[in-house]
Amino acid sequence: MKKNKPKYMQIIDAAVIAIAEVGYHQAQVSKIAKQAGVADGTIYLYFKNKEDILISLFEEKMGSFIEKIDEMIEGKQTAAEKLLMMIEAHFKNLSDDHHMAIVTQLELRQSNKELRLRINNVLKGYLRVIDKIIIEGIESGEFSSDLDVRLARQMIFGTMDETVTTWVLNEEKYDLMALAKPVHKLLIKGCGNH
Amino acid sequence: MKKNKPKYMQIIDAAVIAIAEVGYHQAQVSKIAKQAGVADGTIYLYFKNKEDILISLFEEKMGSFIEKIDEMIEGKQTAAEKLLMMIEAHFKNLSDDHHMAIVTQLELRQSNKELRLRINNVLKGYLRVIDKIIIEGIESGEFSSDLDVRLARQMIFGTMDETVTTWVLNEEKYDLMALAKPVHKLLIKGCGNH
Amino acid sequence: MKKNKPKYMQIIDAAVIAIAEVGYHQAQVSKIAKQAGVADGTIYLYFKNKEDILISLFEEKMGSFIEKIDEMIEGKQTAAEKLLMMIEAHFKNLSDDHHMAIVTQLELRQSNKELRLRINNVLKGYLRVIDKIIIEGIESGEFSSDLDVRLARQMIFGTMDETVTTWVLNEEKYDLMALAKPVHKLLIKGCGNH
Amino acid sequence: MKKNKPKYMQIIDAAVIAIAEVGYHQAQVSKIAKQAGVADGTIYLYFKNKEDILISLFEEKMGSFIEKIDEMIEGKQTAAEKLLMMIEAHFKNLSDDHHMAIVTQLELRQSNKELRLRINNVLKGYLRVIDKIIIEGIESGEFSSDLDVRLARQMIFGTMDETVTTWVLNEEKYDLMALAKPVHKLLIKGCGNH
DNA sequence: AATGAATGAGGGTTCATTCAT
DNA sequence: TATGAATGAACCCTCATTCAT
Incomplete structure (x- = not known):
């Protein structure tokens, strides 16, 4: 598999940095x-084209992130705990990697059809994790029984995403991690069973 | 003022259509x-460059949308009612204009610095409207008194935005307007005072 | 005749300034x-096109200069005196009009076919004046009898022109007029009869 | 060094032909x-932009010409002989290369600031050669002791240049080389010591 | 596998010119 | 005559991609 070859990750890591620094369009292949x-030319031994780098980069980083999340969540009992775990992991992940945060929140919002398709494909894995938590929460009675799963997922993902984007646009001037708990509280109340 | 010249709006409307159809980068000026x-050449009598079309388009459409919202909200009493009004207006606005919905949710997420700066500037007006509702809700006791305004705003805007984006990515196969009430309920619960 | 209309000269004078300041190509018609x-649009009521302005400008200014020279020379007796008169007039003419000096020495050296043709046509009038002086000098015995008129003319014009160009390129930092006499002496020696 | 790469000279030679045929502005990069x-695109691997081709072309051709002249002059004893050698070399150089003659006498007289600056820089090398001859002539007593070096140089260069330009504008209908001797005689008389 | 020189398609923008008023 | 908004042809340059080595 390509991923075992050292240059594959080498190029991906280089791309994250280059793209974060100057933007996708300014980040020439050279x-x-x-x-x-x-x-x-070596780039093209590992990637179909420039866009493929961007997507692969996301697939690679996000893929491993989702796996990690999945494992971490296993260890938690309640849906609320799992949600907190996820939010914290989400925030930490991007807090820890300045370049990746920029790429994820800004550069990947390119509007090319194929790009979007493949990105959404990866995101689906993430959304499934959120859905699982929601459904579990409903079944356990933690969350409101008439909660619309799709809407709840959009609220959760939308809120997290917007929170991170705002933080990136503010040039990461404040502590994102500190927002995990309050965001969690807000979302739990929204999903909650009162 | 430029806006009174018929060609100005003519070009903006054309741009919305062209960009929605093929994307910003594929939508040649010609x-x-x-x-x-x-x-x-006429384009350049009204716009500095191609990017300026995209920004102007957003400023123009969003500007008038914010004004409209502001007026509509005035008529409502409670923060909850105002929030509902806003969500409905937001959804209706994009439901009614297929092309604009695509441009707003996908094309405007370009990652160019100046573009983003000017877009955020417009968005600030919108976020202020949301903030006003939240603060009013807190003061009236409708919303929790320990609600963090910025987080609540991120939840509200993030949820609406994510909901519309998902709807656009699903090729608008379902009724977005029908989601206004449930989304509102979800958000109110999140902000609410229980 | 066009030249009697006030706007004609108004445009020509404006062109001299604009072209001297930013160069012919940078001096947009607007x-x-x-x-x-x-x-x-008014420009095109008086000139066929942009190039026509440049040529007309030269025809206009140079035309009147040649007429002037012709008259001044009449009053002089010897060929040597006439030559001095001409050199002094040539240098004075360009010394007195900074903008015109730049246009003449630099901007008019554009390499467009038609432009060159018409400019040469005007220049011919000037060269004829020089020829006349040379022939007169030969006939009067002042100049060498085996002087090749064309070569002598090229020496005279070439030397004057190069002198002015050097002066312009040196940003007119020294007194051009002061060079008239020494240049004259040099040329007279070259043409002279020893 | 760029100059060793075959494509560099290949492009320069192509540019001389293309520019001579249709003029600099009409000679599209393609x-x-x-x-x-x-x-x-290959052009841009060797040249910064279109103008850079024009300048490089001149630097390249003129540079080697000056070197050649310098060597040839070494072999001559008197200043007069050296001057003749130079005039002959100058005329031969342009006689032998029809395209280059056009480019040198007409196209390079473009009025762009940077262009002119870099061209003058190259020309300085040539003017220094002329100066050297003049000074030598004065010191050896061949030339008049009160000869102004700058003026003499302007006469020499101006006369040669004007002679070649006239010849080019006359479509090279006569033998330029045949003019070397008479021009030389004229100039020597001008500089001479009588 | 790796290189990097060479490729060439593609498009934003300028500005001389026109023409309806 | 005069205007100036509108026109649209024309072109340099970039850069993702290829391929001979």
């Missing part, structure tokens, strides 16, 4: 190659 | 000009 | 129009 | 590329 320490 | 029924 | 205080 | 047998 710039990424230079950053990765490989020749321009 | 294509927009053709759609508007003007010469290529 | 800029010249503005400088002249007329509408863009 | 036309030059085609003439050179390379892709448009």
Whole structure:
């Protein structure tokens, strides 16, 4: 598999940095190659085209993130605990990687059809995790029984996403992690059973 | 003022259509000009460059939307009613204009610095409206007194935005307006005072 | 005749300034129009196209210069005196009009076929004046009898022109007029009869 | 060094031809590329932009010409002989290369600031050669001791230049080389010591 | 596998010119 | 005559991608 070859990740990591620094369109393939320490042509031994780098990058990083989340959540009992775990993991993940945060929140919002399709495909895995938590919460009685799963998921994801985007746009001037608990409280109340 | 010149709005409307159809990058200036029924050069009598069309388009449409919202909200008594009004207006606005919905939710998420800056500037007006509702809700006792305004705003805007984006990505196959009430209920619960 | 209409000279004078300041290619027609205080379209009531302005400008200014020279020379007796008169007039003419000096020495050296043709046509009148002086000098015995008229003319014109160009390129930092006499002496020696 | 790469000279030679044929402004980069047998983009691997081709072309050709002249002059004893050698070399150089003659005498007289600056820089090398001859002539007593070096240089260069330009404008209908001796005689007389 | 020189399609923008008023 | 809004042809340059080595 491609992913085992060292240059594959080398290029992906270079792309994250290059794209975060100057934006996707400004990040020429030759710039990424230079950053990765490989020749321009080498990029095309590992990626179909420039867009493929962007998508692969997301698939790679997000894929491992979802796996990690899944594991972490297993260990928690209640839906509320699982949700908190997820929010914290989500925030921590992006807090820890400045470049990736920019790429995720800004650069990946490119509006190309194929790009969007493949990104949404990856995101689906994440949304499924959220759905699982919601359904579990409803079944356990933690969450309101008439909660619309799709809407609840949109609220949860939308809120987290908006929170991170705002933080990135504010140049990460404040502590994102500190927002995990209050955001969680807000969402729990929204989903909750009162 | 530019806005009184018929060609100004003519070009903006053409741009909305052209960009919605093929995306911002694929929408050549000449294509927009053709759609508007003007010469290529005419575009540059009204806009500094291509990007300026995109921004102006947003400023124009969003600006008038915010004004409209502001008026509509005036007529409502409680914060909850105002919030519902806003969500409904937000959803209706985009439901009614297929092309604009695509441009707003997808194309405007371009990652160019200046673009983002000017868009955020417009958005601030919208966020202020949301903030006003939240603060009013807190003061009237409708909303929890320990509600963090910024977080609540991020939840409200994030949820609405995510809901519309999902709807657009699903090719508007279902009725967005029907989601206004349940989304409102969800958000009210989240902000609410229990 | 066009030349009697006030706007004709108004535009020409504006063109000299605009072209001297930013160069022919940078001097947009609209800029010249503005400088002249007329509408863009008005230019085309007096000139066929942009290039026609440049040529007309030269024809106009150079034409009257040649006439002037011709008259001044009449009054002089010897060929040497006539030559000095001409050199002094040539240098004075360009010394007195900074903008015109730039246009003549630099901007008019555009390499467009038609432009060159018409400019040469005007120049011919000047060269004829020089030829006349040379022939007179030969006939009177002042100049060498085996002087090649064309070569002598090229020496005279070439030397004057190069002197002015060098002066312009040196940003007119020294007194051009002061060079008239030494240049004259040099040329007389070259043409002279020893 | 760039100059060793075959494509560099290939493009320069193509540019000389293309520019001589249709003029600098009419000579599209794609036309030059085609003439050179390379892709448009290849041009930009060797030149900063279109103007850079024009300047490089001059630097390249003139640079080697000056070197050549310098060597040839070494072998001559008197200043007069050196001057003749230079005039002959100058005329021969342009006689032998029809395209280059056009480019040098007409196209390079473009009035762009940076262009002029860099061209003058190259020319300085040439003017220094002329100065050297003049000074030598004065010191050896061949030339008048009160000769102004700058003026003499302007006469020499101006006369040669004007002679070549006239010849080019007359479509090279006569033998330029045949003028070397008479021009030399004229100039020597001008500089001479009588 | 790796290189990097070469490719060439593609498009935003300028500005001389026109023409309806 | 005069206007100036509108026109649209024309072109340089970038950069993702290829391919001979």
